[in-house]
Amino acid sequence: MSFLFKRDTWQEVFDSIGKNRVRTLITVIGVLWGIFIYIALSGAAKGLDNGFEKDFEKVSKNSMFLWTQPTSIPYGGYKIGRQFSLKYSDIPLFKSKVPEIQHIAPRSLRGRWGIPPGKVVRGQRTGEYTIYGDVPVFTKIFSMKFYDGGRFINPDDIKEARKVCLIGERIQEELFEEDENPIGQYIRIDGVFFLVIGVHVYEQGGGFNSDSDIHIPFTTFRSMYNRGDKVGWFALSAHDNTDVVAVEEKIKATAKEIYRVHPDDERGFGSFNLGREFRRVSGFAKGVTLLSIIVGIATILAGVVGIGNILLISVKERTKEFGIRRALGATPSEVRGQILLESVFLTLSAGMFGIVLGSLVLTLIRLATQDLNDFPFTNPTVPVILVISSLLIMVVLGTLIGLIPAQRAVSIKPIDALREE
């Protein structure tokens, strides 16, 4: 192995690589392209994965909604098309019957599905906004951020049915002066004065938030709008290690039992399972990742085979050169070593160049997409271990493939090599 550390050995390698430019170029392009595609593809796949992940990060990944619909099967003495509501008092019942439930938050709203929105007044300014009745636990299922000094509804607000509210960014813009701090101010919602306790940050995605929502305590909401025990819908989250789809089924079955809905009634209860949606999307991202790995590896392989091919052709071309070298006293191992070193050196340097180029392209993509909110693409990266291992694969394969022409070069007698014209 000592020849590896001799300057002369490398001199010969560089000489041969440097003075046969076309051959070197073609070889380098093959590998460079392979590793470049690999890095760019798997980085992009990772970026897509990260993008989806980010879109769902505001949402508890195993959360779902449950609401009522008119029934489609007569059952338990009730006729078809019965309309009913979920109740606040159902919460402990659901919790005890479905232990997989981690959080359950009742919600009600005004301002959608034909219900008129709340009319909001502050001084000379007015507006109509969607009003939500919420409980503190809601933020455990769907994360919310508030501007400085803001807070969400707390248990005391619920207990005492306080007249406090959170407003969206746009409401702040429309009802308040630019330099005014809305916290501590009062606004009038449908004739009732509310203390503003926070401004929530609007984040796109998910489809639940808007920048013109008002959140008030659930208890305040129900007494204000005479809702009694009725709940608009439940937002639920299951414990982390549970199967969301199974939990969804169990919750629906429980709900049907409580409300005497036929067990086979496909309507009656509607639900939307975010966990399932998330799984579908992340499954897609995983598929893309897998595909990118397969394509990437195939491209690398093609590149390496290309190197072997070029080396083989060049050895044929250089048979005479190696014949001369051997006539002048080069031992077979010296000849073999030189060819191998050429192949490994070319693979390695082309690979590294490809990695640099791939990272560069990923950086460009990142810069181009970082301001796009509706494009699910974030932080495209390739794990270092993958980069190193792909480089390693290339070097090993480069060596193995380099062995073929090297063996060929030394297997013919020097005299035959010299005779070859």
Add this chain to the structure above:
Amino acid sequence: MGNNSLHVLKGIDFKVKQGELVAIMGSSGSGKSTLLNILGMLDLADDGSYTLDGVPIKNLSETKAANYRNKFLGFVFQSFNLINYKTAEENVALPLLYQGVSRKTRIQKAKEYLKRVGLLEWAGHLPSELSGGQKQRVAIARAMAAQPKVLLADEPTGALDTKTSYEVMDLIQKLNDEGNTILIVTHEPDIAEMCHRVVILKDGKIIEDKKVDQVRALDHV
């Protein structure tokens, strides 16, 4: 390179003394190149013994043969066999590389031998920029740079015109005058006359082995 075996050489028995300039002659197919290749350890004899400078040459592995070639032998070919992407100087320095000589010494020696063949000013040129005669002189410089015991020349003038041939022969004679042992395969009688001794082969056998009065190549130039 067919599979049919063919007896090319059938009992060659001869000795070359140190400092001799021997021409091996014969029509094509007479086995003269094969003989030279065996002497040069580029080819192997099926049978018989070969002793070079008191060392019996037998059971050679490729590596051993390469080392012997490197230490004992210098080659000059009809088609020059220079490496086309290396300059004259690098070509001359190549056998020294395989001897493990340091880079500085290699270049110095390469220059020295190029000077001896009168091509010092061409040191940085590629073979494609040299004439046939110049190429052969570079090849001779390369063969001599390793300071071999024997210089083996296979039709060294075969690809050259008469004038250039004589110039190359003049160089070979001078090297011989300095005490180098040289074997030349040729089929040109005028080249053979410039040696001390002529061995004529026919059908794999020596049919004549005679001393000749050397004709100096310089007289013809």
